[in-house]
Amino acid sequence: MARLDVTCNALARASDNLERAVARAAGLPDGVGEAFAVEAAPASRAVVEAMRALERLQALMVTGDADTVFPELPVDPGRVLLVGDTHADLTWWQEVGLPTARRVGASVILQVGDFGVWSRDQGRVLDGLEGPLAEEGRLLLYVEGNHEDFGYLLSVPVDEDGVRRLRPHIWHLPRGFRWVWSGQTFLACGGAGSPDLGGRVRGVDWWPQEAITPDDAERCVTGGACDVLVSHDGPVQVDPEVGYRGSWSAADRAWCAASRAQLQRVVEGTRPRLMIHGHYHEHHLVEAASTAYPARRFTVLGLNHAGGDHGSMAVLEPSLLSSGEAAALTIL
């Protein structure tokens, strides 16, 4: 196991160096760097793939013995701790997130994207969380945001239950995944456009798969109505520039708007009573009107980012949703 750790770390460093070299070369003049980048790209991808295979093997060695108990999604989770963008902040999880889950007695933590698992982190966040989650029998579920390593995330297969089990107690819920808690239908539709796209490098810290596609939206809508929509981006009823005002380029705004338009198809097509999202790093709890049928109202909970002043977490009790969203939600 120790030798595997050393190999993983060495490969991760090689991968990072190669990725940086390719990114730098792509920016050189006279087309020389560009040609190098094109030639080096397959090697870079091969290194990244090898590293991911090792990571999966490493995870299997940690969790894959015959006695490991893989939890199931509870039918009635009791209390669910909702968490805003965490951006790979393991210290926040250890000092705030996990203690809060213990304090409020949440059996499940539901995180709304920009969770931030990066292949270069060598499972630091996943392994740092899996231990205490397993010890306390708690599940951590999340939808993807835009600031995620989609190269890594999408390399993990969706299992027969429709989720990506990154660790036994840490699951990613893909776009279109549905589940029922206390008789209430939940729908996952993560993803969003990056407003800081212009400052990022494709394949290094940005991937086009962050955007919700027409196929994603179609898949969500085809499943029919839901009670609770869990997303990363917010509906158009929320000010799209909150938290980023003045910093978006025209191209980045257009990219973000295209993904958000697909999310809006999902909002209108699945008619949730409650929508829970992050992304804008601001807390709000508002009643919104459908853009297609203004008489139809729904509740929008926007979560602040981890470490934000207020509203980065909330407790949801799905069994109380039948009495109204206000009864089921406690903002922390």
Ligand SMILES: [Fe+2]
């Ligand atoms: Fe985001």
